[in-house]
Amino acid sequence: MALPDEESHSTAEAQPGSPWLRKGSIAASLFWLTAGWLVVALLATGFLLTDLYSRALDTTLSQTLDFHVEGLAGILLEAGDPRDPGIALADPRFDRPRSGWYWIIRDGDGNLVNLSLSVVGIDLPSLSGPLDSDGRRTGVLTDAFDTQLRVIERSVTLGGEIYRIEVAGNLTEILGLVRDFRGQAFIVLGAVGAMLAIMSVIVARFALRPIGRLSAAIERVREGENTEITGDYPTEIAPLAEEVNELLRSNAQIIERARNQVGNLAHGLKTPIAVLRNEAGAGQGALAEVVQTETNKMSAMVSTYLERARLAARTSVVGKKADASAIMLRLTRVMRKIHPDIAIELEQAEAALPWFRGDEADLEEMAGNLLDNACKWSKGVVGVQLRGERSAKGANLLIRIEDDGPGLSEEDARKVLRRGVRLDEKTPGTGLGLDIVKELVDVYGGSLELKRSRLGGLLVELRLPTARLGGLVRPVSA
Structure with missing residues (x-):
């Protein structure tokens, strides 16, 4: 088998932001904290702007009504007779029925003296409560058409008699303008919030990119690509x-x-x-x-x-890895020479078999002991398989060695992994081969299982950690 060059072993550098918004990440915390604060701030801003706009419109309405009250008082004093049909305001809204803009003149007993054309046929209620120091009062009423009105009332003395001038403006229109403004304001603020959220995502992504590069550099050290962390980093990290x-x-x-x-x-x-x-x-x-x-x-x-x-x-040395395909091919050739009467079948490996994360000599010792043991007990056939597998704990390198020998019962399988235990003293060996394998498997955090083989003998499954950044290998052919 031709070993691939070192360049084929390297993979693209891990993207620091993928997945950068996973639960528990700094970027996710920053994003959700920023998003939460933006929601609160923009909602508060929206309600504040709406309140200010509402106050401004109400103030403008009140000032307009004051202006009309003063104008009507001047016209009344000039006419001299509150019942004069020529008394009118220039604003055409006071001539339009159901406009919500009304004026009324009452005498001191509250009897109707004069009114605008818009009031014809409407029973408009009067304000109650004391007058202020300027002889006026204000309030909100509702007409017969459920229109809310802002009403201002002022007393005028004419010919020794007191007359009350009441001018009402349409408050429902103002409230409608406030609702429209609130809806438009929240649309605009929502768009601003979305842009700010996108900006926070971009800022977090670029600000935390050095941390991702540092993590990738540490991973390369752990996987054997480098012996130390290299690269330029910000002063903070x-x-x-x-x-x-x-x-x-x-x-x-x-x-x-x-x-x-x-x-x-x-x-x-x-x-x-x-x-x-x-x-x-x-x-x-x-x-x-x-x-x-x-x-x-x-x-x-x-x-x-x-x-x-x-x-x-x-x-314990960080940064070592080994090509399992090349090692198993080499061990198979050696065992065929040592055991010429045994047919050792090495199944073609996957095109992208992961590398073993550890020392090459250790993998040779583990796989060599297991393969030699299978040859000793085999009647004539030994099968070897290599594959990569993924479990809840991560990726593993799986080496399966099986033979057509007598095999082991479940109890014997447990016993044989004990130090120095041998089930048949006639077969050459010290009994320490599996001890060494088990010792190395424990050190690397792998697992060793003994099962019944499809060939009728023993099946050994050896699982070992993989080098994530290990390269691709060409298919193995024995």
Whole structure:
């Protein structure tokens, strides 16, 4: 199989804003906070503008009515007779029936003396309540046509008698203008709010783009594309990038020191244990047997924990990945030479098989042990499959190895994964192969399952984490 070049492994840089409005993101929080504040602010602005407009129209109406009251009072004083039919205002609305614009002159007892043509046939109620210091009063009435009226009344003394001049204007028209203005204002403010919301989306997207680039850079380090975070970042997050790089360097140093110290401790213990074992082996008696037994246990424990430390240190290194297709093809060829009587069938891999996120040697150790074990127990056929799968926990690399051997029961499958357990001592081996596999699987956060194969023997399913930025591979052909 021809391995792809490194350029084919790289994918387009992750878009920092996709999906940038997901729940819990900073951009989503900023957007909804801004949108909520815009809704409150624009609603308050709409009601405030409507109230100001309503006040302005009502004030204008009142001033107009005052003007007509003064004009009617002047005409009345000039005519000298409140019953003069020539008394009239120039505004044609006072001559139009049901216009909502009326004027009436009453005597001191409230009897009708004179009126506008628009009042003919209408029983218009009078205002009640005390007069103000200027001898006038104002209020709101409703005529016979359910039209709301703004009414201003003023008292005039003529020939020793008191007359009341009442002028009414159409308040319903004003309220209609206010409603129209409110609707138009909220349409305009809604459009402004939509534009501001779009602007907040654009601002949040561009303002948070460096965070997305930093996240993508960290992901490239984790997936093995880079060994440290690179790129230029704003002053607000540049210290974070540097701290992450420093953490990576510090982690690598700590791992190296821990590995060296564990190695030194293990090698330092090996010599005294070997001396004790040799001395006990040369002696006789119960004490020598006890010392021999315990030193053997101590030696096995030192070797075990030294191997665990080596595996943990190796798999803790960030930024490693391996081509599973190439490794399995290489292992298959090796096993065919070691077991020439076994037909090993490697199924053609997917065209875009994900890479293993970890050390190549670890994948070889896990897959090699499992494949070798299948060949040892097989009657003649071993099948190997590689595929990518996606679960609720994320993407996985699935390696399936099955044989046509005797297989295992569910109880034996559980037992065989215990350290050093062997179900058949006649087959060569120490029983530690699956122990190493299980140890590495646990370190990488993967899973190992033993099932019944369709070939009649054992089916081993090995699931391992994938390198998300790993490249595409060409179909594998064995």
